[in-house]
Amino acid sequence: MAKFPGIKGIFLDENPLTEQSSKGVSGIGIPDCGLKKSDLRKDGSAYIDSKYIRKNPPALPEVSEPAVVRHFTRLSSWNMCVDTVFYPLGSCTMKYNPKINEKIASLENIKNLHPLTPANLIQPVLKIVDEFNNILCGLTGLAEFSFAPQAGAAGEFAGLKVIKKYFELKGENRKTILVPDSSHGTNPASSVLAGFTPAEIKTGKAGTLDAEELKKFISKDVAGIMITNPNTFGVFEKDIKKIAEIMHKNGSFVYMDGANFNAFLGNVKVSDMGIDLIQLNLHKTFSTPHGGGGPGSGALGVVESLREFLPVPYVKKTAGSNIADINAGKKTSSVDKNSDKKFRGANFVYELSDDRKNSIGKMTPFLCNFAVLIRAYAYLLSLGRDNIGSVSEIAVLNANYVKKKLGKILPGSDPFEEGTCMHECVFSDKSIEESGISTVELAKLLIDYGFHPPTVYFPKNIHGAIMIEPTETESVRTLDNFIKAVRQIKFKTKKSKAVKSPQKTKVGRVNEVLANKQPIFKY
Numbered sequence: 001m002a003k004f005p006g007i008k009g010i011f012l013d014e015n016p017l018t019e020q021s022s023k024g025v026s027g028i029g030i031p032d033c034g035l036k037k038s039d040l041r042k043d044g045s046a047y048i049d050s051k052y053i054r055k056n057p058p059a060l061p062e063v064s065e066p067a068v069v070r071h072f073t074r075l076s077s078w079n080m081c082v083d084t085v086f087y088p089l090g091s092c093t094m095k096y097n098p099k100i101n102e103k104i105a106s107l108e109n110i111k112n113l114h115p116l117t118p119a120n121l122i123q124p125v126l127k128i129v130d131e132f133n134n135i136l137c138g139l140t141g142l143a144e145f146s147f148a149p150q151a152g153a154a155g156e157f158a159g160l161k162v163i164k165k166y167f168e169l170k171g172e173n174r175k176t177i178l179v180p181d182s183s184h185g186t187n188p189a190s191s192v193l194a195g196f197t198p199a200e201i202k203t204g205k206a207g208t209l210d211a212e213e214l215k216k217f218i219s220k221d222v223a224g225i226m227i228t229n230p231n232t233f234g235v236f237e238k239d240i241k242k243i244a245e246i247m248h249k250n251g252s253f254v255y256m257d258g259a260n261f262n263a264f265l266g267n268v269k270v271s272d273m274g275i276d277l278i279q280l281n282l283h284k285t286f287s288t289p290h291g292g293g294g295p296g297s298g299a300l301g302v303v304e305s306l307r308e309f310l311p312v313p314y315v316k317k318t319a320g321s322n323i324a325d326i327n328a329g330k331k332t333s334s335v336d337k338n339s340d341k342k343f344r345g346a347n348f349v350y351e352l353s354d355d356r357k358n359s360i361g362k363m364t365p366f367l368c369n370f371a372v373l374i375r376a377y378a379y380l381l382s383l384g385r386d387n388i389g390s391v392s393e394i395a396v397l398n399a400n401y402v403k404k405k406l407g408k409i410l411p412g413s414d415p416f417e418e419g420t421c422m423h424e425c426v427f428s429d430k431s432i433e434e435s436g437i438s439t440v441e442l443a444k445l446l447i448d449y450g451f452h453p454p455t456v457y458f459p460k461n462i463h464g465a466i467m468i469e470p471t472e473t474e475s476v477r478t479l480d481n482f483i484k485a486v487r488q489i490k491f492k493t494k495k496s497k498a499v500k501s502p503q504k505t506k507v508g509r510v511n512e513v514l515a516n517k518q519p520i521f522k523y
């Protein structure tokens with residue numbers, strides 16, 4: 001048996017469905033509807049207004065059901081995905097998604113929800129949103145989450161708009177957002193989109209932001225700092241509390257890019273670090289399938305003083321009233337989160353409320369990407385309060401295991417060799433270059449071994465970077481296999497093979513420049 005899942009390589013070839021079409025073939029048999037030719041008017045319109053009747057049949061491929069199933073199943077096998085291979089794409093958290101989440105999201109009552117259903121008919125759904133919000137508040141120590149942003153970057157944008165609105169209302173025109181060079185690339189981009197000017201701060205040798213360095217950038221023009229923690233080197237910002245103190249003293253906010261929250265989940269409350277705002281990528285940490293541009297959810301959490309600025313609509317929990325009162329537009333008192341006890345056993349009602357005068361406004365057509373939220377909710381409930389912390393413990397353990405073991409195979413390549421990492425580790429190309437293999441060749445060779453490549457050439461300030469995020473869902477056996485593959489590549493692979501890889505995939509090495517300039521979408 002092959003030691004590596006991809007070492008043999010197989011793909012089944014496939015033609016476009018249109019080329020498999022044969023006239024008259026159908027995937028389903030439809031019973032005769034009993035309508036006779038003589039029932040039709042000359043123009044073919046018996047029951048349907050003639051203006052809706054096609055002049056020509058649609059140009060659909062005529063194929064059988066098995067042909068359709070095999071077609072799409074074969075196509076799906078051309079791709080590498082979390083259900084088939086180890087997918088250590090650093091910064092992206094491509095972890096296995098438990099199927100229970102899919103099952104819950106596919107329940108009839110959930111998947112068939114119409115987004116325009118009035119609030120009084122979807123009380124249990126709004127209750128789920130409210131409860132999920134409470135769980136996230138419990139995990140972070142923040143006051144409220146908005147589920148309006150539908151991606152991590154959208155969460156960043158919304159958070160910065162909240163900061164902007166806060167200063168506008170105060171009559172201050174602060175224009176600068178500080179962004180360390182260890183931040184995710186979306187951070188400076190979101191700052192610009194939200195109307196700020198990003199100012200880059202260089203990180204120190206240990207890959208972290210130094211509080212003394214930060215002080216040089218402080219002025220009354222600084223609205224806040226966007227800090228990715230753990231940062232894009234996979235390193236924990238150990239000065240984070242000091243950084244927060246410096247910012248708060250200046251009346252500025254601390255925004256944390258929390259896309260990498262699987263490094264902390266269940267073990268650290270970000271409020272204890274002095275964080276004012278955070279976005280959590282539900283499609284990463286909270287185990288929703290992602291990639292290919294969506295769907296996602298960049299839930300934005302804020303401290304109490306910023307709640308009033310969050311997007312509308314939001315789910316408002318009210319007590320001591322009933323649905324009839326709400327429908328009649330009667331005023332209800334909103335429930336103070338902390339006084340829940342007082343209302344225990346009371347009749348709660350959930351409204352979709354626009355009642356937020358200082359809100360940054362509406363971000364999405366409806367409340368949220370509910371299908372993502374329900375998967376995240378199912379994920380957390382299936383783990384349970386006692387097990388949530390083990391997610392981040394194992395994620396960090398796995399990353400350090402790879403860091404140490406690969407560090408021996410790739411000597412001198414770990415820029416942060418001294419310390420430990422959080423959920424991901426990063427290597428330069430120093431050691432593999434000595435064997436005559438480049439980073440891109442290592443990535444392509446790994447595909448032939450049956451592993452998705454790690455993130456490469458990012459972060460930019462590490463030469464030929466190879467960034468590996470094993471995630472908590474991988475076993476030590478998989479990690480050992482991956483490490484073994486890297487060792488074989490480094491010590492046993494000829495350059496002539498490296499330049500041609502991957503060779504076992506449907507599409508081999510492409511000219512990447514040409515593929516970007518002249519993409520061909522037809523296969």
Ligand SMILES: *Cc1c(COP(=O)(O)O)cnc(C)c1O
Pocket residue numbers: 091092151152153154184186228257259260281296298
């Ligand atoms: C993935 C990621 C983002 C962007 O999230 P999207 O959902 O792709 O917009 C932002 N910051 C970090 C650190 C990330 O890993």
